[in-house]
Each structure stands twice: as structure tokens, then as C-alpha cells.
Amino acid sequence: MIGAGGAGMYAALSAAKAGARQVILLDKNMIGRGGATIMAQMTVAAALSEAEPDEWEWHLADTLEAGRGLCDPKLAALLCREGPVRMREMDEWGVGWAREGDSIAQVMAPGHGVKRCCYVDFLSTGPAVSQTLRNRVSRSKEIRRVSNLTITELLINDERCCGAFGYDVSSGVAVSIEAGATIIATGGLTKLYARNSASTNMAGEGYALALNAGAELIDMEFVQFFPIGHLAPRLVGMDPIMWDPFRYKLGGLLLNGEHEEFVHRYADADEGNYKITRDQATFAILSEVAAGRGSPHGGAYLSFAHLSEDRLREAFGPVIDRLADNGIDLTSTAVEVSPIAHYHMGGIRVNEKMQSTIAGLYAAGEAVGGANGANRLSGNAITEALVFGDVAGREAALEGANAATAVPSSAEVWAADRLSSMVAASDESPDQQFNRLQGLMWDSVGPFRDAKGLEFARDQIDGWGVSEERQGQVTILPFDMNLASRLELRAALTSAKAVIASALAREESRGAHQRRDFQEMNDEAWHCSQRIKLHEGTLVTDKVRR
């Protein structure tokens, strides 16, 4: 398992349960500490029927509707059908779902037809899920955990994935791993954008690994932007998307830089109650900024000042004190919010067994593409991490038990050569380059796109590889951050190219992909997903007909 967030940890447990004798769970950071799951302070969707009657088919209907006709129906059905099983299991494992009387508390969230979303108080859902899974994997005898191991390449033998190559960050020692089956669980690519809600270690590495191994990706043009991510003042110790449930519960007001309400100018009346869709809110805020009426940091104000202190404390609970630590008093201060990159619908193309188009290679969690179509329903991300992790772990264990795992030395030499070239080269600070990439993606490949901007971004990135000087033997320093940043940048540029190529090809607007130059949804031409793969060094897209 490459990546030890929610999906990778669950996949490891599932593989061990299915009889795999040796499971290696590794992460470039620390096991169960990085990735998106641990950052998620919000809710998890599953048809548990605790708060009111619900069926997994209803959850599926909501998921398909949010996906604007593009969800892979088999993957979406798997997510919704198995979700309740995984959530009850997490409950047995002591995750601590919030209770209402004897029932698991379930609340409404945007896009859901019934109260379906469970959570751990207060804003602790992701950390609680991560800790529960960390405890389980640490007790498994079959799971070998390895922190600080960065994978740089997948190893391929005769069109079959037979393991992975990378290096131990602490010592700098190169490592080659033979594996009967390999699962990519590295999360998404939201770090490619200047404003994002991700852990800082998700830079599209899994997508780049898959592309370079010859696997297909799908739906790469669909990056979900969350309309009211935290922008200012500086807020530490909190998830940047934390304002959503409070705006939902309390009717927080969106105000422009001149402290006027503005959402009604762009969409049907908001009624102070969060009725507008995410893409409408995103459009409204960015339009005000473009018109010179943004807040000081380039977003909008979110104000709760019309509410009493008692009402705020009742709704926010101890969160009020964490806000006070950040110098934020909601009775007098309006915070600044902005759309931020939040989740990637696209990813590695898999079947219902989570098998990619390369034998021996699987994916789990956000790294998987297709289940959420053009737009993900809120609450489905942790559900898919656990459900897809379960399937991927089980199927990989079955295939891995019988697979030949010999790694050809030519593949190792190639991988070592690619790594050494990254160690040796020196140029502009890779983090400065990454910042430039984030700005470019935000400006030209963000919530609203057009051909001119996308072509500009494509041309900028084409002329901008990470310089590589082929070297012989090289030594990697202990904790070589410069190398880590260069590897992240190289993966990010590859993933960015896949997003741009897919976004350019889709000449319509649908869900999270909004084109200024093709503003209508065009079902005749585009009621289909696109896949993308590397063919002789060039990214090639085509439509997937169902």
C-alpha cells in the first residue's frame, strides 16, 4: 500500500484479513498522519437509517445526481451499498460517532435528501477515523508499517506491476520492493492549487506514478472547489473548510469588500440559509473579486455578527475557544473566505475490484477516479476511502498470493537512474517553482476555465520540466527536503498536464468543470467520461462510452 491515510490503512487491514501473509504499508510521511482523511473535520455519508428512514439506493440516487450524469454507476453503487457496513464497523472499533439518544446522530448536508451524515464531535471526524485505523494496523502481525519511505516509481515487468522503487527519507538509502500486488492510496492533487484544503503532502504523486507505469486515468478535468474555504485572518489548528456547517446551521452572511450582500446578484436568493449550489457561490465570490469588490485578501467576508454570543457558543461549542486562540471573535469579526481546491473527482481508472488497467496495480480512496463523476456529493470521501480500501485490499491479497514478483534488474536500473537525476540537478528553489505552478493552476485551470487560459497553462508547463542531469552513483542526504520538493514538483507537473489536457478537450460546462467559452452542458457530445494515458511520452485523451 503506497500511502497510509484512511484508504491505505483500511486496504492494509483488508488485505491482512483476506489472508495476505505480508502486507507492506508505507508513507512518505508518518503512518496515518498525512493525507486528506486526518484533515477532514466534517461529516461522513452512509445510509444507516438512524436519524430517519434511508436506503442505500437513495444515497446512490443523490450521488449520481451530484455527479451530473458522469459517475461510474458500478463504483458509485459499491460506495453507497458498502458504506453502512464500514460505518457500523468503525462504530464497533470505537471511532465515537456522535449520538442522539441511543442512535448514531445523522445530519443533513448539501445534496442529500435525508439526514445521512454522521460525525465525531467537535470537528473531529477525520482525526478519530485516522486514530481508529492507526490502532488497528499497529495491532496486526501481518502488516509491516514503514514511515518516511518515498516511492518514486512503480516497477513494471512485461506490462505487469511487480513492485515499487523509492528511498528511505531518514537515511537516504534506495529501496526496491517486490510485490505480487500494489495499491496506490496517495490521495489527490489539491496541492496543485494556490488555495487548497489539503494536507501539504498531496501533490498528485499517485496519478503520476500510474501514468508513468502506463495506466489510464479518468475524469481528470474535474477538480472540486469548495466555495467558502477559510482565507484570513491566519487560522491554525483548524480545517479550512470548517465554516460550512455553521453557515448551514446559522445562516452566516456572505458580504463583499464593501460589506454588502451580493450572492442574490448571481443566483436565486440565498435566503440566508445556504440554498445556492457550490458552483453558484464560487462564481459569485470570484466575480465580486474580479470586479474589484473582494475582501482585502481576495475573497468575501463571512459574517455571523447578526447572532448573539449565546447563540454562537451554543452552535460552535468549544470551537469558539479555538477561534479565540486565533484572535477571531465572531461577534465582532467577519472572517474572509474564498473558493479553495478541495477534492479531485478524477483519478486512476479502475473496475469494481479496484484493479487499474495495469495488471497487479490497484487504487483506493481519492486516488480512484470515476465514482463521483463531475462533482462529489458531500460526505462521500471518507466513505469511499474505507469502502474502496476494503475492496482493493481484499482483491490485491487474492491476486498477490499467486503472482510472480520477480523485479527485472533493468526496471531497477531505470528507476535508480531517474532518482539519481533528481538528486544531482540544481536550479531555482523547487518550492518557488511549485508556488508558480500553484498560481498558474489557480489563475488558468481553476474553477472557471477557457481555451485561452488552458492553452497558456499547457504551454507554460510544457517548457518547464524539472531539470534532470543523468548521473551515476549519487548519495542522498538524510532528510533531503530539496530532493523531496523536486520529486513532488515533477509529479505535480505530470498531474497538472493531465488535468489541463482533459479540461481543454471537454468543450462544455458540467459540474466542477466550468468553461467560460462553453457555458452550457452538452449531453449530446459529452455525456461521457474521458480517459487519459501516456502514449510514447505524450498524453492522449479519448471518450469512454458506456
Added chain:
Amino acid sequence: MIDSQRIATLEIVRGSEELGLETVAYELPFEDGASILDGLMWLKTHREPSLAFRFSCINANVCRECTMVIDGETTYACTARLRPGVTKLEPLPNRRHIRDLVTETVPRRERLIDD
């Protein structure tokens, strides 16, 4: 416009036993409310690409990887704030020092090479 930029000085222990240890002072600009981790990220981006410190979640205080000694106190770089004047940053004591502000905080059974 944003006019709250200030200057902080971070005195950082650099190097390792093998490479030699020294304390280096860096000046950097910051905005009110910025964390020590924000400052380290700025230095890594703009001055010292090889500066080594642990982080993962960046500022949500959930990964707890950025633990270090700040002005003599063991705490998280993501919740400690930058301030004008000198702040001293050191690696954790009683842990094997790897380089700069990084010590061996990975649990023994999660290490590739058990030293």
C-alpha cells in the same frame, strides 16, 4: 491592502553530528497570526531549500509531526506564532538527531532501518 508585515528572526540549529552543528539566524517577513511553521516554509521556499523539518498536515495541528523546541519549550511549530525579535528553534532532545530540526520521532516498528 495588507500593511501588517513585520520582521521575525529565527535562530535555527542546522546540520548534524556528522556534518557539524551550527546555529544560523534568519530574518523573515511575516503577517500577524502567522505560525512558526509558516516561517519555516517561507525560509525553505525563499532562502534555504535544504532546511529540514517535519510537517505534513500544515497548520491544522492534526498530524503532530512538527514538534520541536521553541525558545526552550517543546511544542508544535504549527500553533506557535511568529513574533518580532529573536525566536530560537532546536531539535527535540533525547531523540536521535537526524539533521537540522529533524529527530527520529518515527515509532521504532515503523522504521525501515532500526538503529
